Amino acid sequence: MLKKNAQNKISQNKHLVFPLLSGLLMIAAFPPFEQGYVTWFALMPLIATCLQTTPLRALWAGFIFGLPLHFYVNLYLSHVLFPYLPAYLAVIAMISLVAYISLFSAVFGLFTSLLNRAGKAWFTALAVPSLWLLTEYLRSLSFLAYNVGYLGYTQWNYPLFLNITSIYGYWGLPFLIVFFQTLILLILMNKLQGTGRYALTAVFLIMLLAGLTVPELLPVHKDEEKLSVSLIQGNSHPEHVVDGRQEDVVQLYSNLTEQALADEAEIDLVVWPETVARLDFSEKREHHPSIIKLAEKYEVSVLYGARVREQDLLYNSITLYYKGQEEIPVYHKHRLVPFVEYFPMEQLLNRVLELDLLLGSYSAGEEITVFDLRGVPVGGAICFESYFGDHTRLFAKKESRHLFILTNDAWFGESIGLEQHAQAAAIRAAEMGVGVTQVANSGITISFNHRGEELFRSGKNEAAVFNLPLDLTTRDTLYVLYGDYFPAVWALFLIIVTPLVILRKPVN
Numbered sequence: 001m002l003k004k005n006a007q008n009k010i011s012q013n014k015h016l017v018f019p020l021l022s023g024l025l026m027i028a029a030f031p032p033f034e035q036g037y038v039t040w041f042a043l044m045p046l047i048a049t050c051l052q053t054t055p056l057r058a059l060w061a062g063f064i065f066g067l068p069l070h071f072y073v074n075l076y077l078s079h080v081l082f083p084y085l086p087a088y089l090a091v092i093a094m095i096s097l098v099a100y101i102s103l104f105s106a107v108f109g110l111f112t113s114l115l116n117r118a119g120k121a122w123f124t125a126l127a128v129p130s131l132w133l134l135t136e137y138l139r140s141l142s143f144l145a146y147n148v149g150y151l152g153y154t155q156w157n158y159p160l161f162l163n164i165t166s167i168y169g170y171w172g173l174p175f176l177i178v179f180f181q182t183l184i185l186l187i188l189m190n191k192l193q194g195t196g197r198y199a200l201t202a203v204f205l206i207m208l209l210a211g212l213t214v215p216e217l218l219p220v221h222k223d224e225e226k227l228s229v230s231l232i233q234g235n236s237h238p239e240h241v242v243d244g245r246q247e248d249v250v251q252l253y254s255n256l257t258e259q260a261l262a263d264e265a266e267i268d269l270v271v272w273p274e275t276v277a278r279l280d281f282s283e284k285r286e287h288h289p290s291i292i293k294l295a296e297k298y299e300v301s302v303l304y305g306a307r308v309r310e311q312d313l314l315y316n317s318i319t320l321y322y323k324g325q326e327e328i329p330v331y332h333k334h335r336l337v338p339f340v341e342y343f344p345m346e347q348l349l350n351r352v353l354e355l356d357l358l359l360g361s362y363s364a365g366e367e368i369t370v371f372d373l374r375g376v377p378v379g380g381a382i383c384f385e386s387y388f389g390d391h392t393r394l395f396a397k398k399e400s401r402h403l404f405i406l407t408n409d410a411w412f413g414e415s416i417g418l419e420q421h422a423q424a425a426a427i428r429a430a431e432m433g434v435g436v437t438q439v440a441n442s443g444i445t446i447s448f449n450h451r452g453e454e455l456f457r458s459g460k461n462e463a464a465v466f467n468l469p470l471d472l473t474t475r476d477t478l479y480v481l482y483g484d485y486f487p488a489v490w491a492l493f494l495i496i497v498t499p500l501v502i503l504r505k506p507v508n
């Protein structure tokens with residue numbers, strides 16, 4: 001009797017149990033487990049539930065799926081929330097974030113159930129991956145954009161699959177992953193039969209094979225010369241640039257740089273991470289004196305992150321110094337971290353919370369700057385921006401031969417936030433066909449070639465220097481040329497085809 005009652009309860013609540021199972025399975029695809037293949041079957045319980053239950057239950061199914069997954073992948077934020085907010089506010093912030101992201105999964109579940117009611121299996125097979133793709137895409141929009149924990153990032157260490165991103169952008173990965181599972185489910189449920197089964201299988205295989213093979217036919221631009229760089233990971237405390245100890249940080253990085261250049265004389269470029277220095281450009285653009293002295297002594301160029309004050313505005317920036325330059329090139333960060341670097345009512349927020357470390361005080365930049373390194377164009381993006389392919393591709397469009405991601409990940413201790421951020425750079429490299437190197441204050445300094453293959457990785461939370469040659473080979477990609485065309489195609493598919501399928505009368 002007890003066994004039967006238990007079975008009845010599971011049966012009654014399977015619209016919650018199965019999605020929860022999907023959410024828990026998905027955790028295995030993220031650090032430290034890194035079992036990316038799991039994503040190719042882990043969503044089946046969720047999708048099957050949404051296809052067989054009511055829209056309201058499917059909405060709850062999507063929400064329940066998101067809770068364990070998004071709590072896990074975002075738990076690294078507790079390293080920032082709890083030290084700087086009262087405990088109750090930190091808990092509220094964490095719950096709100098997880099609930100907010102899970103709402104997108106809920107929307108996916110709701111519309112999956114609704115569109116499946118049209119009764120056309122071929123339409124369902126294409127609509128479900130389109131819905132997943134578009135809910136992820138919507139998450140990437142507006143000032144609340146937050147792309148951590150995306151499905152496709154779990155494929156970062158499969159270079160063959162990363163080819164897909166050079167054709168469809170990142171968006172091809174989640175679409176094909178969900179398409180595959182939906183197709184299998186519809187076949188197993190006998191919903192997709194005969195010609196439709198073979199036609200849709202062919203569509204999937206054509207899209208997959210095109211993504212895997214077409215990139216190998218695209219032009220590759222090789223450069224026999226390599227860029228000799230020194231990457232400096234100082235492991236300084238992230239607050240020191242804003243709490244008056246900036247000179248100590250600059251001195252730390254200067255000492256490490258001298259050590260690096262003593263070990264290797266033939267260095268073209270020294271790269272420091274995000275916000276190492278503070279610069280005031282209000283009256284005149286000038287580099288930090290210590291950086292000028294260092295660069296001229298060793299005759300090297302220095303690319304570094306700085307907190308820049310200019311015309312009463314505060315920017316998170318990157319600048320380049322080289323001997324004899326006439327103008328100082330500067331890139332101001334475009335994609336600001338919501339509620340941390342940008343918030344519409346920042347003065348009210350900081351007054352209410354009585355924070356020592358001000359939130360939301362940065363302004364966003366507007367121009368894409370490519371730095372000229374003695375004839376070699378290189379780009380520099382900052383921290384959170386590496387999660388946005390539509391932004392990083394703009395550097396490749398301006399013919400950057402390499403992209404540096406300058407970041408300050410020391411905020412996150414030794415959590416999985418470090419790995420998640422580093423892995424995003426692999427996706428960006430494959431999308432653009434350009435090598436990407438992330439230089440971190442702490443956390444993970446890492447480099448990928450133009451195919452997204454990992455070349456080098458540092459340890460966590462260590463002060464160290466890394467001298468290495470960077471290959472400047474690039475590859476043309478459709479994503480650089482056309483950007484986020486893939487989500488637009490499937491949005492149009494749903495907009496045009498959905499009314500036709502719903503309104504079409506069944507033929508007797």
